[in-house]
Amino acid sequence: TQLLEQSPQFLSIQEGENLTVYCNSSSVFSSLQWYRQEPGEGPVLLVTVVTGGEVKKLKRLTFQFGDARKDSSLHITAAQTGDTGLYLCAGARGQNFVFGPGTRLSVLP
Amino acid sequence: DAGVIQSPRHEVTEMGQEVTLRCKPISGHNSLFWYRQTMMRGLELLIYFNNNVPIDDSGMPEDRFSAKMPNASFSTLKIQPSEPRDSAVYFCASSWGSSGGLYEQYFGPGTRLTVT
Numbered sequence: 628t629q630l631l632e633q634s635p636q637f638l639s640i641q642e643g644e645n646l647t648v649y650c651n652s653s654s655v656f657s658s659l660q661w662y663r664q665e666p667g668e669g670p671v672l673l674v675t676v677v678t679g680g681e682v683k684k685l686k687r688l689t690f691q692f693g694d695a696r697k698d699s700s701l702h703i704t705a706a707q708t709g710d711t712g713l714y715l716c717a718g719a720r721g722q723n724f725v726f727g728p729g730t731r732l733s734v735l736p
Numbered sequence: 737d738a739g740v741i742q743s744p745r746h747e748v749t750e751m752g753q754e755v756t757l758r759c760k761p762i763s764g765h766n767s768l769f770w771y772r773q774t775m776m777r778g779l780e781l782l783i784y785f786n787n788n789v790p791i792d793d794s795g796m797p798e799d800r801f802s803a804k805m806p807n808a809s810f811s812t813l814k815i816q817p818s819e820p821r822d823s824a825v826y827f828c829a830s831s832w833g834s835s836g837g838l839y840e841q842y843f844g845p846g847t848r849l850t851v852t
Contacts, residue, residue: 660840669740669827669843670779715779723769723792724839726779 630654631718631727639733644706648730650716651698657719659699661690664713664729706734740844742828748850754816757847760809761830767839770803770813771827773846779827785811818851825849 632651640646650659658677662670674683676692676699683690687710689702703710711734717724741760749755761768769784783793785805793803800819805811815822825848829841 667845669829669846671843672840675840719839723781723784724841725781728778 630720630725631716633714633716633727633730635730636728637731637733639735640706641735642706642708645702645704646706646732647700647702648714648732649698649700650727652718653697654718654720655696657696659692659696659719660717660724661699661701662715662717664715665711670713670715706732708734708736710734740828740830740842742826742844742847744847745845746848746850748852749818750852751819752817753851754814755818755822755849755851757813757826757828757849759811759813759828759844761811761828762842763809765830765832765842766808767831767833768805768811769829769831769841770811771829771843772824773827774824782813815849818849820851823849823851 634649658675660675661673663673664670674685674690676690679694679696681692687704691700699716713729713731715729716727740762743758767786770782771779772782773779780795782795783803784791788805788808801815803813825846827843827846829843831839831841833839
C-alpha cells in the first residue's frame, strides 16, 4: 500500500493546455515537496510546502498544500514541451521523506 | 559546485558478483541518502546518514546490502552477492539540515545497475 498516491499516473496533453496533478494521503505530513525528474537524471526539487492551505507559485507552476496537510496539487498553466517529465511528491516522515509513485507528463508540440 | 557525483553511471554484472556504487555528496552537506528506483516500486529510500552516522537503514532490502560513509565526502553502497531483482537505478542524494529540519535534497545522476 502506497503511503502517497498520485494521480493521474500518466498524462499527455498539447502544448498550451493547462493541467493539474494530485498527491493524496491518509497521513498528515509536516511538509511536502514536489520534484521533477527527466529521463536519465535524478529528481530536481521544485518546491517545499509547510503550512496547511499554503500556495506557492513558481512561474507557470502553482503548488497548493491541503488545509489538513494530507494532500497537495500542482497546476501548470500553458504547458510547454520543457515541462515533460516525471512529477514526484514526497511527504516528510520523521527525518526523511517518502515518495509517491509519480505522474508521468508528456507535453506534445 | 559539481553537485552530487555518482559512479559508475552504468554497471552490468552477473548474478552472484559483488557490486559497489559510489557517491560524493555536495561539499558542506551533512546528510546523505541512498535510494533505489524501479518502475514497479518507484523511488524507495534505502538508508540515510547524518554526520556520517547511519540513522535509518530500515529500507535496506536484506543482508546482501550494506552502506558505509567513512567520511563526509564519500559513501558506498555494496551488494554482495547481487541478484537479477537488484536491477534498478540507484540514486544518492545529499542535503544540509538538522534532525527534524527541512531537507532540500539534491540528487545525483544515478547508477543504472543491471544484474544478468
